[in-house]
Amino acid sequence: MLRYCKRCVMPDTKPDLFLDEEGVCNACRSFERRKAIDWDARKKELLQILDRYRSKDGRNWDCLIPVSGGKDSTFQVVRMKQLGLNPLCVTATTCDLSDIGRKNIQNLKNQGVDYVEFSPNPVVRRKLNRIGLMQVGDISWPEHVGIFTIPVRVAVQMNVPLIIWGENSQNEYGGPASAAENNTLDRRWLEEFGGLLGLRVSDLIGLEGLQARDLIPYTYPSDEDLKRVGVTGLFLGYYLPWDGYSNALLSQAHGFTTYHTTVEGSLVNYENLDNHQTGIHDYFKFLKFGFGRATDLACLHVRRGRISRQDAIELVRMHDGKFPWSYLGKPLEKILEPLDLTVEEFIKICDRFTNKKLFLKDAHGNLIKDKHGNLTKINYDNP
Structure with a gap:
C-alpha cells in the first residue's frame, strides 16, 4: 500500500526512503537533525x-x-x-x-x-x-x-x-x-x-x-x-547550510537568469533550466515511483516552513506527473528527433516503464489516460 510521509508529501515508493513508527520519512528526520549541527x-x-x-x-x-x-x-x-x-x-x-x-x-x-x-x-x-x-x-x-x-x-x-x-x-x-x-x-x-x-x-x-x-x-x-x-x-x-532557494537568490543577485514562468512539471522557475531532456527524465521518475519534480520541491519547502503540507498537496496535484509535451518551451517531437524516436514510440516506452500498481487501469488492465495523455495515480493514503 502506497503511504506518504505525515510531515512532507513524499511517498514511500521513493528508493531509500523509510517511514518511521510516527509515519515521518528519514529525509524529514535528517533535516530535523540539522538544527543540532554546529x-x-x-x-x-x-x-x-x-x-x-x-x-x-x-x-x-x-x-x-x-x-x-x-x-x-x-x-x-x-x-x-x-x-x-x-x-x-x-x-x-x-x-x-x-x-x-x-x-x-x-x-x-x-x-x-x-x-x-x-x-x-x-x-x-x-x-x-x-x-x-x-x-x-x-x-x-x-x-x-x-x-x-x-x-x-x-x-x-x-x-x-x-x-x-x-x-x-x-x-x-x-x-x-x-x-x-x-x-x-x-x-x-x-x-x-x-x-x-x-x-x-x-x-x-x-x-x-x-x-x-x-x-x-x-x-x-x-x-x-x-x-x-x-x-x-x-x-x-x-x-554550509544548503538550500536551493537561497542559492537561487544569491545566484540571481550575481546575474543568474530564471525562466519566464514555472518550468513544466516543476513548482518554480529557477532550476533545471539547461537541458530540454530534463522533462522526460522527471516524467519517468513519476512513472516508476509515483512522484516527480514538483513533489521533490514541495517537500523541500515544507521542511523549511515556507509552505504548509496542505498547500504542498494542492501544488503537487496541480503540477506533478503531467505528460511532457514540451520542456522549456521546446515541443516533445523536437526533443525526440535526435534520438530518432517518434512521440508514438516514446509513449510505448513510457507504458513499458510505468509501475502499473500506482495508476488507474481499465477492466482489461490498460492504463487510463485523459485527453492530454496524463495518468491518474491511485492514492491509497493522503495526499
Missing part, C-alpha cells in the same frame, strides 16, 4: 580543508568545481571566490542545451573564473540517450554519469586534487577530503554517487556499434591516476 564548527573545518589544498605558489588552481551554470553551481563558484580560492570550473556539456542554459554558463564565466567545457561526441551521446531511455528508463543516463566522470578526468589531467561538489543527496557525508588520512577518491566512492542505475559503462560496448574508445568521457580514471594526483572531493552542503 555550522560555525563545520565552516571552520571547511576553511581548514581549503587551506590544506590551496596552491601554495599560485602556479595551479586551488580546486576544481563541476558546473552546469545552474543556480547551485553558480552559488558554489561565488562562495569559493568569496573564500579566496581560485577555482577551475569544468562543464560536462549537457545533452540538449537550452538558450537560457547557455546564457547562464556565460554569466558563470563572467564571475571571473577559468573555465573548461568538455563536449562529448554528439553522435555517441545520442546513442547513449536512446539506450538509457530504452534500457533503464533514463534519457539522462549519460549526463548523470558524465557529471562525475568528466570533472574527475580533468582533475587528473590538470593535476588539481580538490573537487568541490555541491549538495550530497544523503545530506550526511563530508567526503574524502574531510579525512586527514586516506582521503583520496576511490572507485567505490565515485560509483556510489555517480548514478549508474545498474547500467555499467562496460555493458554498453557492442550496443549500437559502440566501442570502448567511444566511451572514454564516461569512464573513470584508473585508481593509479587518482592516487598519483591525490584526487579528492567534498560536498559543500555538508559544511
Whole structure:
C-alpha cells in the first residue's frame, strides 16, 4: 500500500526512503537533525580543508568545481571566490542545451573564473540517450554519469586534487577530503554517487556499434591516476547550510537568469533550466515511483516552513506527473528527433516503464489516460 510521509508529501515508493513508527520519512528526520549541527564548527573545518589544498605558489588552481551554470553551481563558484580560492570550473556539456542554459554558463564565466567545457561526441551521446531511455528508463543516463566522470578526468589531467561538489543527496557525508588520512577518491566512492542505475559503462560496448574508445568521457580514471594526483572531493552542503532557494537568490543577485514562468512539471522557475531532456527524465521518475519534480520541491519547502503540507498537496496535484509535451518551451517531437524516436514510440516506452500498481487501469488492465495523455495515480493514503 502506497503511504506518504505525515510531515512532507513524499511517498514511500521513493528508493531509500523509510517511514518511521510516527509515519515521518528519514529525509524529514535528517533535516530535523540539522538544527543540532554546529555550522560555525563545520565552516571552520571547511576553511581548514581549503587551506590544506590551496596552491601554495599560485602556479595551479586551488580546486576544481563541476558546473552546469545552474543556480547551485553558480552559488558554489561565488562562495569559493568569496573564500579566496581560485577555482577551475569544468562543464560536462549537457545533452540538449537550452538558450537560457547557455546564457547562464556565460554569466558563470563572467564571475571571473577559468573555465573548461568538455563536449562529448554528439553522435555517441545520442546513442547513449536512446539506450538509457530504452534500457533503464533514463534519457539522462549519460549526463548523470558524465557529471562525475568528466570533472574527475580533468582533475587528473590538470593535476588539481580538490573537487568541490555541491549538495550530497544523503545530506550526511563530508567526503574524502574531510579525512586527514586516506582521503583520496576511490572507485567505490565515485560509483556510489555517480548514478549508474545498474547500467555499467562496460555493458554498453557492442550496443549500437559502440566501442570502448567511444566511451572514454564516461569512464573513470584508473585508481593509479587518482592516487598519483591525490584526487579528492567534498560536498559543500555538508559544511554550509544548503538550500536551493537561497542559492537561487544569491545566484540571481550575481546575474543568474530564471525562466519566464514555472518550468513544466516543476513548482518554480529557477532550476533545471539547461537541458530540454530534463522533462522526460522527471516524467519517468513519476512513472516508476509515483512522484516527480514538483513533489521533490514541495517537500523541500515544507521542511523549511515556507509552505504548509496542505498547500504542498494542492501544488503537487496541480503540477506533478503531467505528460511532457514540451520542456522549456521546446515541443516533445523536437526533443525526440535526435534520438530518432517518434512521440508514438516514446509513449510505448513510457507504458513499458510505468509501475502499473500506482495508476488507474481499465477492466482489461490498460492504463487510463485523459485527453492530454496524463495518468491518474491511485492514492491509497493522503495526499
